[in-house]
Amino acid sequence: MRRPRLALVPGEPAGVGPELAIAALRREPDADLVVFAAGATLARAARALGTSLTLHDARAATAPPGGDGVRLVEVPNAAEPVFGTPDPRNARSVVLALRMAAEACMAGEYDGMVTGPVHKAAINAGGIAYTGTTELLAAHAGCEVVMMLANDAMRVALATTHLPLREVADALEGERLERSLRILHAALRGDFGIDDPAIAVLGLNPHAGEQGHLGREEIEVIAPVLERLRATGMRLEGPLPADTAFLPRRLAGTDAVLAMYHDQGLPVLKYSGFERAVNLTLGLPYPRVAVDHGTALDLAGSGRADPSSLLAAVATCARIAEVRRTRENRR
Template sequence: MPSLPLALTMGEPAGIGGEIAAKAWAATRAGAVPFFFLGDPALIRGVPHAVIAAPEDAAAAFPRALPVLPLRLAAPALPGRPDAANAPAVIASIEQAVGFAKSGRAGAVVTNPIQKSVLAAAGFPHPGHTEFLGELAGTGQTPVMMLACPGLRVVPVTVHLSLRDAIARLTTAMIVEHGMLVAAALREDFGLPRPRLVLAGLNPHAGEDGTMGREDIEVVAPAVARLRAAGIDARGPLPADTLFTPRARAGYDCALGMYHDQALIPIKTIDMDGGVNVTLGLSIVRTSPDHGTALDIAGQDRADPGSLVAALRMAAEIAASRAKGTTG
C-alpha cells in the first residue's frame, strides 16, 4: 500500500517556512514520501508548484512540482515582518493538517515554525505548537517534546519555564510520566524493543550526595526507581556535564533532561541543522524542524532546509513504524 502524503503546515508567513519547503521538495522529490504544503502558494518561490484540491492529489503532482493545498493570507507576507492579520491562516493550516492526519488522508503532520508572539497578539491561547496539538489530537496524556538527530535523542521534562519555576514544578510523578511515554514511543515509533533511558541530575554532579541540593535524592532518584520497577531500563540521576560525550551517548537511547536548556543545548550543539522535534503522546505523528522562524534571514535565500528534510524523513519513518505495528 502506498504511503500517505505528509501534511506540511505553512508556519509564520514572514519567516523561512515557504523557502525551506521549496528547498526540501527539491532535495527529496526523487524517492521520498510525498508531502504537500498547506498554505499560500505565493510563499513558494524558486521551484515549480502545483495547486491541488485535496491531499489525495499530492502523490501524482509531487515528482514534477511541490503540491500546494491553498490557504490564502489576509495580508501580504513581507519577509521578516510578521502581521497578526495572518494569524488565523497560520492556525487554520495546523488545524487542517491535523484533521487530515486524524481522518487518514495524511500520514503525518510536519509543522513549519510559528512566531508565538504574533499568534499570542492575535489571541492564540496556547504557549506553542505542542500544547495546541495536544488539544487537537491528544490521547489523554500530556504531550512530550523529544528532540532527535542521528547521534542523540533528548526529552526535557520541564519546557518553557524559567529555571526557578522549572525547579519548583519538577516532581517525581512528572518525571515518571515522561519516562513511561518516552519508553513506549521508542518501542512503537522507533522500533527499539528494549529502550534504554538515562536521567540527568538536576544539580551539578547530580547533587554530590546532597551537598549541592537534595532534589536529585528526593525527586529524581525515586523516579528512576519507579521506572525500573515498571520494567524500564532507566539509570540516573547522572551528572549532566558528562552525559553527552560520544562514549556516554553510546550507552542509551534517550536522555531525559530536567529543564529546557539541559536537554536542548547538547542536541543543538551536536546537530543544529539536522535536529528534529517529535511530539510524543498524540494520536497522530507530528515532527518539526528544530529551529525557529529565522525572521532575520527571511527572503534572502539563505535558509538551510536540512532540519525540515530530516523532519519529513523522520515523520515518514515513524508513520511506517506505527503502520507496521498495527498490521504486524
C-alpha cells in the same frame, strides 16, 4: 506498500518556512506531501528560489501531481506577508493551518505531520495565547506528550518544556516525570523499533544535587520514580549530573537522554549537529516532526535558507509512519 502521506505546515509566512517547503518538495522526499498554507505565499517563496510553481487542490486531486505540482490545502492569510516582518494579523491563519492538519491526521487522512518554524511573539501579539506547537497539538489531541529533539548523534527528551527557569523545580513532580518516562519509553519502542531502550535521566541540580547538598529534587522526586519504573523492567540510568552525562563514553549504549528542562539538554544536541536536528512530539496519535530552528527572518526571501532540518523532519516522520503502519498490520 504505499508511501506515507504527510501534512506539511510551513509555519510563519514571513519567515523561511515557505521557502524550505518548496525546497523539500523539489528533493523528491520519501513521502507524498500535502501543504497546508496560502497558495500565494508558496508562489512568492518559489519566486524567491527562482522557480515556478503549479498548485493543485489536494482535496480534489485523486493522485499526487508530477513535475512541479504541489498539492495544497488552502489556508489564506489575513494580510499579505512581507519577507522578514511577521504580521500579527496572520496569527490566526498560522494556528489554523496547524489545527487543520492536526484534524486531518486525527481523522486518518494523513500518516503524520511535518511543521516548519512559527513566530511565537507574532502569534501572541495577534491575540492568541501560544507557548508552542507541542503544547497546541497536545491540547488539541487531549493527551500527554513529550518533546524530543534528535539528530544523528543523540536523542534528548524533556521532562518540562517551555517554562521560565524559576518555575521548573515546582513543575517537576513525580507523576509528571513518570508519565514523561513512560511516553518516552513507549515511543522508543513503538516509533523507533528499539525493543529494550536504555534511557539516561539527568538530575535537576548541579552535580545531581551532590547527595542533597545542592538540592533535594534528585532524592525526593527523581530517584523514587526511577526505582518504581526499574521495577517494571525499564532500563534507566540516573539521576546523572548533566555536565558529564553527554560525554561520548557515557552516551555509548544509550538510546535517549531525558533532561529536566529545555536549556539543560538542547544546547548540547544542537551543538552536536544543529542542521540535522529535528523536533518530535511523542505521545500523539500520529507522528509529528518539526524543524529544529526558528523563522530565520534575516534570511527570508533570500533563497539561502538551508532546508536540511526540514528534509530530516520529512524523512524521520516518514520512517515513523512506516514503523507504526507495519506494527498495526502485524496486530
